[in-house]
Amino acid sequence: MDPRTARTRQALLDAAQDLFAERGYDAVATRELAQRAGANIAAITYHFGGKRELYLETVRAAMNHPEAVAAWSTLAGPFADPLAAARAIAAFVAAFLPGLVADDDLRACSCLMLREAMQPSEALPDVIAHFVGPRNRLLSDAVRAARPELSPTEAQHGASSILGQLLHVHLFRPFHEGLRGAPYGARDVQALVRHVTVFSLRGLGLSEARISRVLPGARRPLAPRRGRKT
Numbered sequence: 001m002d003p004r005t006a007r008t009r010q011a012l013l014d015a016a017q018d019l020f021a022e023r024g025y026d027a028v029a030t031r032e033l034a035q036r037a038g039a040n041i042a043a044i045t046y047h048f049g050g051k052r053e054l055y056l057e058t059v060r061a062a063m064n065h066p067e068a069v070a071a072w073s074t075l076a077g078p079f080a081d082p083l084a085a086a087r088a089i090a091a092f093v094a095a096f097l098p099g100l101v102a103d104d105d106l107r108a109c110s111c112l113m114l115r116e117a118m119q120p121s122e123a124l125p126d127v128i129a130h131f132v133g134p135r136n137r138l139l140s141d142a143v144r145a146a147r148p149e150l151s152p153t154e155a156q157h158g159a160s161s162i163l164g165q166l167l168h169v170h171l172f173r174p175f176h177e178g179l180r181g182a183p184y185g186a187r188d189v190q191a192l193v194r195h196v197t198v199f200s201l202r203g204l205g206l207s208e209a210r211i212s213r214v215l216p217g218a219r220r221p222l223a224p225r226r227g228r229k230t
Contacts, residue, residue, distance in 0.1 A: 009047045011037040016058040021111040025055050025121035055123050059116070062109035063131045071095035075138040077145060085145035086206060086214045089162065090197045092139070097196060098189050100170040110170055139163065147204050162200045169196075 001009070015036035019028045030051050034041040048054040062068075074092045079085040100110060116127055139162065144155035169176075169192060177183050184192075194215070201211045 008037070008039050008043055012039060012044060012047060012054060013058055013061055016054050017062065017109070017112060020055060020058055021109075021115055024115045024119035025123065026119065052123055055121065056126055059112065059123070059127055059131060062112050063135075065109050067099040068096070068109065071099065072135055072138060075142045077141060079142070079145045082146050082148060083210065083213060085142050086201060086204075086210065088142050089139075089146060089200065090214050092142070093162070093166070093197050093200070094193050097166055097169060097193050100166065101173065101184055101189050110167070114167070114171070143204060146201075146206070150204075158200075158204050161203060162196070165196045165200065 012033065015033050016028075019033060019036060030044050031041055033051070033054070034044060037043075044051065044054055048057055071092055074095055075088050077085070077088075079088060113127075113132075116124065136156075136159065139159040140152070140155045143158040143162070144150050144152065147155070147158075150158065173184070197215065198211060201214060206214075
C-alpha cells in the first residue's frame, strides 16, 4: 500500500473512532465520515467495503490498542496456583486503569465500546463474538482460577464487578475531579489502583494475608499523557 493510500485509510479510521465514539454507529453517516477524514466517500467502500466493515475495523483497532492488549495479556493463563491468578488480576488493574486516565487514545477506544453498549448497533453480534466475549472469558477464568470454588456464574459476576469499577473511574472521572477540585495525579491513580485491587480481591473472598502477598504486583508508574500521533 502506497503512503498516500495508507494515510487515507488511517484518516478514515481516526474519523470513525471519533464520530462513532461521540454519537454511535447509527447516528453517523458515511458522507460525514468521509468529510471528517478529508476523503472521497467512495474511499470507504474501497478500503473497507462499507460503513459496517469500517465500524468493525474501528472496533478491532480499539480493542487492539497496544495499552489494552498489554493489559489484557496479563490475564492469559494457565496459572500455577490461585495466588498466581490473583496476582494476574492485580497486574491487570495496574496496567489498565492508568491508561484510562492518562492515554487519550485508550480513553477514546473505551468510549467507543461504551457507546456500543449504550446504543447497540447491527454490528453487536460481531463485537461480542470477536472482542467482548474473548476478553470477558479471560477475566472470568482468572477470577475462577483465583477462587476455584466459585461457580462459573459467580466468577462471571466477580469479573463484571472488577471491570465495572474500572469503567466507573473512566466514566465519572470529570465528576470526581470536580468534587476534589483538581485532576488526578500519579499518586491519586496509584491509590485508585490499590483500592480497586484490594476491594476486588476482598470481594472475591481472598484473605488479608493472601491479598498482602498480591499487592506488590499492583504497583505501576503512571504513563505520561499521550494524544493521537500525527
